[in-house]
Amino acid sequence: MNVEEKYKAAKQEYEKWGIDVDDILEKLKKIKISINCWQGDDITGFEVNPRKLSGGIAATGNYPGKARNPEELRKDLSEAMNLIPGKHKVNLHAIYAETGGKFVDRDEIKPEYFENWVSWAKKNGLGLDFNPTIFSHEKADDGLTLSHPNKEIRDFWIRHCIISRKIGEYFGKELGQTCLTNIWIPDGYKDIPSDRLGPRRRLKDSLEKIFQVKTDKRYNLDSVESKVFGIGAESYTVGSSEFYLNFAAKNDVLCLMDTGHYHPTEKVSDKISSMLLFYDKIALHVSRPVHWDSDHVIVFDDELKEIAKEIVRDNALDRVIIGLDFFDASINRIAAWVIGTRNMIKALLYAMLLPNGKLKKLQDEENYTDRLALMEEFKTYPFGAIWDYYCKINDVPIKESWLDEIKRYEKEELAKRE
Incomplete structure (x- = not known):
């Protein structure tokens, strides 16, 4: 047949x-899946003065053909999109700005530096999501950013987050598709802290200042993302799940759950129904942790199917914003996009076909x-x-x-x- x-x-x-x-x-x-651009270049971005990865982030492998500039990355993304059913979104980080060969620090980036991304998205019928890049920077080398005891460093990252949200609003206006701007920070301590409250108080204050600047929710939605631990932050993470659950609920922002950002015995699929009872919308970064938050390419496994089942069974296809977050430099990077995104769509279809x-x-x-x-x-x-x-x-x-x-x-x- x-x-x-x-x-x-x-x-x-x-x-x-x-x-x-x-x-x-x-x-x-x-249904639109937000496809992570950083799979295509191992999260290096295109800043004029490139920095080494930091903040507990590492891409392993050296498969040939990594995108070396924005044009190549967009070309690779287009190739992947041609192999994935449907029209989707691309999730960008601030380090993918195009500044015309001029050094621009992150607290001075502007919407105009993303005009090429917007033009490309328009041409291909895509949406864009956004993330401030709060890692891989000399002002994050000690593992602290928005919770830093140094006010000047905190203020630098506050400015970066505010302009990032304005860039997200610009994307939404230009493309007619609401942009999700998500804040994640690597802040934490390698060893047992002597003060857990102080850093969280500073983070709360920084976030409140960031969200005092309003954006139009028709064009930009905000989310915050927790993590259980990271490399160099094994003993204490400032932005814990409890911190962000409470902050998001009190400040009318979305709570984003990354499938690798919890204890290995916790499952995001089990959290979705609880979250939907208290939030109008929630956001996901779907990844595949292997023993820890290792960001492997997602496969059609039981947990992916359970996540999709929860979204479908709870009639929440319009309430759950689905983004992907994986990066594997040991295999063909475009194939990784195709495998992961097709699997996410497969899981949703599988769930929709159940009685x-x-x-x-x-x-x-x-x-x-x-x-x-x-x-x-x-x-x-x-x-x-x-x-x-x-x-x-x-x-x-x-x-x-x-x-x-x-x-x-x-x-x-x-x-x-x-």
Whole structure:
């Protein structure tokens, strides 16, 4: 059978449960994944005076063909987008500004330095998200930024965050798609602190000053992101989960959960339903931690499927902002984007094709036997045939055939880069 015939046969199996497959595919088309630009250049950015990675961040591997300038990065992103179904967003960091060869420190960046990104996004029908880059800088070398005891250093990063939010607002106005501007800091201590309250008090004060400057929520939404620990901050992290949960709730900003930023026994999938009870919207950075926050390329594993199930079952497709956060320099960087993003979309489709209403009813009836049986049987329903058809109607390669295009691009483009 060809793709269409397999789709029709699979569709009939799902329709027995009242699942409208055609309607699901239409809904899936409208979901935008925010694809992390930093996978393409190992988070180095394009500042005139480039700095080494710091803040507990490291990209391992030396696969050839890394993007060396904004033009190459946009070209690589375009190549990846051609292999991913749907129209999505690109998530930028401040270090991807284009300043025309002039050194501009981070507290002086301007929206005009991102005009090329906006023009490219318009041309390709994409949205943009944004992040201040509060690491890999001499004013972050001691591992402290917005919580630093030195007021001058805190003020530098406050200015950087304020202008970053204005850049996010500019993106939203220009592209007609609301930008999410997310703040993450590496602040913490390697060894046991003698004062836990002081740094958090300073961070709270810094954030309050940042958000005193208002942006239009039609164009820019703000989020804050916690972390459990980092390299060089193993004993204490200023921006803990408890800190940001409370700050976000009190200050009307979004709380962003990164799947690698919790204790290994914690699962973000279990947190989503609780968060949705208290926040209108929440944001995610979907990554794959291996033993720790290692930012591996996401795979179609149980936790990714559980995250997607929670979003779908809670009718929260319009309330959860999904971004990706991984970087692997040991494999083809464009392939990493394609694998990770396609897996995120696959997980959402998988969740949408479950008889979620029936499963909820069985739980309320305390019919746990039927619930478990159905959950297990649906694992082998012909989901793959639906996914292949979705790729076909979105004019992207089916199954692993996209690898042929990656190999062509690697030979004709990446191999020529030093």
